[in-house]
């Protein structure tokens with residue numbers, strides 16, 4: 001079993017005037033054997049990839065890995081250089097590869113691109129070739145376009161903010177890839193957007209509203225035994241992109257999910273009243289005699305619905 005690993009991560013505040021150029025990415029970049037040596041045992045996504053692959057006895061093909069945290073746009077030149085390096089590496093190794101694992105943030109932008117992570121995933125998918133699984137690990141703050149689900153076999157997000165589970169997220173992805181290559185599971189990915197975005201200061205998962213959402217989704221036992229993994233992405237507010245906001249990803253075994261995927265109760269404070277979102281797919285109502293709003297986020301048959309919403 002031979003698996004390529006790599007990563008390119010930047011949370012882009014797209015309103016900032018500056019760009020994150022090649023030199024900034026290069027300061028963080030790891031390549032080849034040094035990548036594995038530096039990340040092995042670390043609390044990083046790459047560290048989790050390595051644990052999951054080495055425990056399975058898989059051979060690791062290291063590409064390039066650079067995590068630039070949060071800043072402005074990536075420069076187009078920097079993005080293109082890393083896209084080409086990652087995908088060129090995959091293409092050269094593809095005849096001997098069984099699959100690939102990539103860490104992308106999910107909220108990168110460049111001056112001319114609103115979804116470069118999607119572009120990179122699509123290029124990696126093409127370089128790897130058909131029939132070989134590509135799985136992604138992503139930041140909880142990713143603004144994921146639904147088209148990302150067409151470019152990978154499974155994706156996994158951090159469950160917590162602060163991000164205390166980066167290595168665990170990489171490990172979830174690696175173990176899923178290994179089980180897939182062993183023929184134990186046939187992952188199918190369902191990715192849905194929720195028309196809601198929170199400022200980052202409200203996205204701590206120990207606090208409301210995300211604490212309840214996390215307890216009821218990623219920490220709760222799956223209601224369907226086919227569910228292998230669930231990720232809730234709350235998006236990144238400081239980015240001017242059409243795919244901004246929440247999304248939910250479910251990796252299931254054997255077929256796409258048709259039954260309810262994930263449901264949790266949202267009890268928002270009055271501060272969110274001004275930000276009330278589209279009522280066509282978000283259900284909620286104001287509690288009588290209160291400024292608080294109660295609702296249920298529910299996904300049934302692939303659509304968000306409000307049929308089971310209580311009066312609160």
Ligand SMILES: [Zn+2]
Nearest residue numbers: 139140141163
């Ligand atoms: Zn984040």
